[in-house]
Structures are given as C-alpha cells and as structure tokens.
Amino acid sequence: MSKYTLFSAQMKMADIVYHNYLLIPVLGRFGIKYGFRNRTVEEVCRQYNINTWFFLEIVNAYHNRDYFPTEKLRDFSFSDIIAYLVNTHRYFQKVKIPEIQVFIDKLMNSAPEENSKNIKLLDDFFKKYVEEIDLHFSHEEEDVFPYIEQIGQAIDSGNVAEELIERIINEPIEEYERQHDNLEIKLNDLKNLIIKYLPPHDNVELVQKLLTELFRVEIDLNDHSRIEEKVLVPKVKSFEQSILKKSGVSN
Amino acid sequence: MTVIIAVSQVLTRLGIKTFLSVIGIEPEYKELAHLDELDSVIPPGSKSYLIIEQSLLVKPESEYLLNIAKKYSKSKILIIGNRVIKNCPCSHFVLNSDNRQEILEKFQDFFSEKDDTSTVNGAEDILSDRETEVLKEVAKGLANKEIADKLYISINTVITHRKNITEKLGVKTVSALTVYALMNKLITPEEAIK
Ligand SMILES: [Fe+2]
Ligand SMILES: [Fe+2]
Numbered sequence: 446m447s448k449y450t451l452f453s454a455q456m457k458m459a460d461i462v463y464h465n466y467l468l469i470p471v472l473g474r475f476g477i478k479y480g481f482r483n484r485t486v487e488e489v490c491r492q493y494n495i496n497t498w499f500f501l502e503i504v505n506a507y508h509n510r511d512y513f514p515t516e517k518l519r520d521f522s523f524s525d526i527i528a529y530l531v532n533t534h535r536y537f538q539k540v541k542i543p544e545i546q547v548f549i550d551k552l553m554n555s556a557p558e559e560n561s562k563n564i565k566l567l568d569d570f571f572k573k574y575v576e577e578i579d580l581h582f583s584h585e586e587e588d589v590f591p592y593i594e595q596i597g598q599a600i601d602s603g604n605v606a607e608e609l610i611e612r613i614i615n616e617p618i619e620e621y622e623r624q625h626d627n628l629e630i631k632l633n634d635l636k637n638l639i640i641k642y643l644p645p646h647d648n649v650e651l652v653q654k655l656l657t658e659l660f661r662v663e664i665d666l667n668d669h670s671r672i673e674e675k676v677l678v679p680k681v682k683s684f685e686q687s688i689l690k691k692s693g694v695s696n
Numbered sequence: 697m698t699v700i701i702a703v704s705q706v707l708t709r710l711g712i713k714t715f716l717s718v719i720g721i722e723p724e725y726k727e728l729a730h731l732d733e734l735d736s737v738i739p740p741g742s743k744s745y746l747i748i749e750q751s752l753l754v755k756p757e758s759e760y761l762l763n764i765a766k767k768y769s770k771s772k773i774l775i776i777g778n779r780v781i782k783n784c785p786c787s788h789f790v791l792n793s794d795n796r797q798e799i800l801e802k803f804q805d806f807f808s809e810k811d812d813t814s815t816v817n818g819a820e821d822i823l824s825d826r827e828t829e830v831l832k833e834v835a836k837g838l839a840n841k842e843i844a845d846k847l848y849i850s851i852n853t854v855i856t857h858r859k860n861i862t863e864k865l866g867v868k869t870v871s872a873l874t875v876y877a878l879m880n881k882l883i884t885p886e887e888a889i890k
Contacts, residue, residue, distance in 0.1 A: 627797045634872030
C-alpha cells in the first residue's frame, strides 16, 4: 500500500493505524478506542455512531496531503463537520497544549539560570499564544458554529427566522473567513526560535521531544483550518445564498 | 507615494486600501474603474504603484501589460485575479483564492524596495546595523510609520528592512521578533511590548 492509497470501509481499522501512525490522534478525535480485533472501518464506525464516509474522507485527506476531497466533504452535514472540529479544539486544549507546556516547564527548570531566562521568554510567548488559541476557538464555538447550525436547520426545515436573515446580511460567513487567523504562524515562530536561537540546552532529548510535538501540532492545526476554510465556509456561503434567494432578499 | 487602483468594484478597492493600511502604507490614492484613464492619473516619468484587476486587461493580457509596463517603466505593477498570467512582465500577483496572510505578504513584497530578482544571501543571517535598529523599534512595539519618522527613512524602506529581517531570522510575528531581540539583549525587558 502506498502513500496514495485510499482507505476504504471494508479495510480493517487496525490496518489504518499500522499504515500511518500519525492518524492515531485523528482516531482519537472521533472518540475511537483501541482493541479493534479484526473489525472493519465500517463496523468500528457503526459501533461509535460515526458517519463512516465522513470518517474515511477525513482520514484519507489527513493521510495524503494531496487528496483533499473538498466536494465530497461538503456533502456532509454541518453537525458532522462541526462535531469533528470541536473535538479537535478539545484535543488541542486538553491534550496537546498541556503536553507542550510540560516540556517547556521541564526545560525551564533544568536549565542554568542564564538560559532559564531565555526559556522563560519562550514560555511567555507560548502562554500568550495559548490565550489567542482559546479566544479563536471560543469565538468559533460560541458564535460561528451556532450560526452555521442555524443555517443548516433553516435549510432542512424551510423555516427562516427574521433574525437569521439579518445576520446573513450583516455578518455573513465571509466576515469570519476574512478574520480567520492563521494559528500556525506563531507556532512556526516558536519552532524557529528554539531551533535557531535558543542557546543549547543540555537535555537534548527534551528539546527533541518538544520540537517533534510542535511539528505534529502544526500539521494538525493546518489540517483543521483547511477543513474550516475549504469545506465549511464554501458550504455555508452557498446555503446563505439560497436562503436569501428563497426569502426574496436577493435574486 | 501614489497608488493607483484600477479595479471595477468599489468593495474590492476598499479591501485593498484596508490591507495597505494594515501594513502601514498611507499613500495618495487614485481610483479607476477602467484602464483607459491611466494616462490622466500617472504623470509621465513618475514612480507609482499600479494595482490592476486582471479582468480589466485587454487580451492578449501579457502583451497588453507589456505595453503598460513600457509606458510607465518607473512604476511597479501588481495584478489581482484568478490566476497567474504567463509571460507576464510583472511578477506580483494577488489571487482571489489567497487567504489573508498570503495577501498581506504579497502586498508587503510589492511595496518593498528590493529588486524582484535579488534575494537574501542564505548563509548570511546576520542583520545589518540598520536592520538591527529597525528590529529594536519593532520589538518596542512601534508601527511602521513611527519607525520611519524616528529613523528618518521612508515607510517603504522600513517595510523592506522588516521583510529582510523576517527572511533572515525566520520568524514572522512581532512577538517572536521581540523574543529574539530580548534573547540577544538588543532591548531590555522594560522596553519590550507586553
Ligand atoms: Fe477551529
Ligand atoms: Fe479556526
């Protein structure tokens, strides 16, 4: 099986992990636990109440960076996509960020006074960055995603509330798109500060672990924003248009 | 500095101005909806920045652009459109599919004074004295305009320095540049932006 193979529903779930261990966190975000035995992807997904096709598209897109089935992904319901995105937020906040923080703390505590000051600078930098991430996520979860759910419900039910139309006119999803910050830039800066400018630290292994972690989170964040910008936003845009059309606001 | 925006939609023109103000460019604007008015807004021999919407170009696009480039040889041209034009005499393109960050970087590139062909010497990641000075001010939290006034240089020069600093150091955000400045004791913790 090559890098370009696509995973299928009849494949064994265990084989996905054997094939690409970087998918481990992706499975985690779907809430899938181990001990698959020889069950297929479809069987495991059914067990966890996951839309198999959505799962497969996400896993395939993550596995093969060139494969990004924008069209296919847009066929899924907002709830499927949003649930996945919110799980990813939790995964960053509850798992990844604390892990990175532990590494930074350990580095800071095991360095001689002079270098410890430098690591403190990175620590402050990271903490401020985490604040930005928290704000970014909570804005999405408290404002943007609920709005998107409303759009979805309006399309499903055919009932459009007056307030929803007003929101579409005054603050369409384009607004979110325009202000959607690229969270990877700062992460990349942090990596470079460590790789190039932090004076050598004796605990090389610890630095390696931290860097590896940062590289992985960057891939994950990238994947996450890609789904928000290339799948979610275009889908919302077209729904907004059809709601406006139906309500006779535009033609 | 004069920036000429030849774009049919008012909204797009507004968007462009917003982006430019983000990078600290506050030029004199001339706005056009057609290219045939170019002559009336560009004084001959002056150096202007031309931002042109691709769909306003007469086909074949590259030939048409070549004429514009020749006629206003001192000016720089940036095209906004759906795709990069082949054999184009200018190398600055902002695509409709670009995200915010990409657009910002491309505009910064456009207004930077560096020649399009010259690149930063890869092995030399040491900042020049002037760049170090600019970096210090950036780390203290000054905006491009303030730095320009303080160091008696133009905004374009500030942007050029910033671009070179970022390329040489490999860090992009102001807060990371501040960390760098502090680590290397270019500024004191009291001077740094919080
Ligand atoms: Fe998100
Ligand atoms: Fe986001």
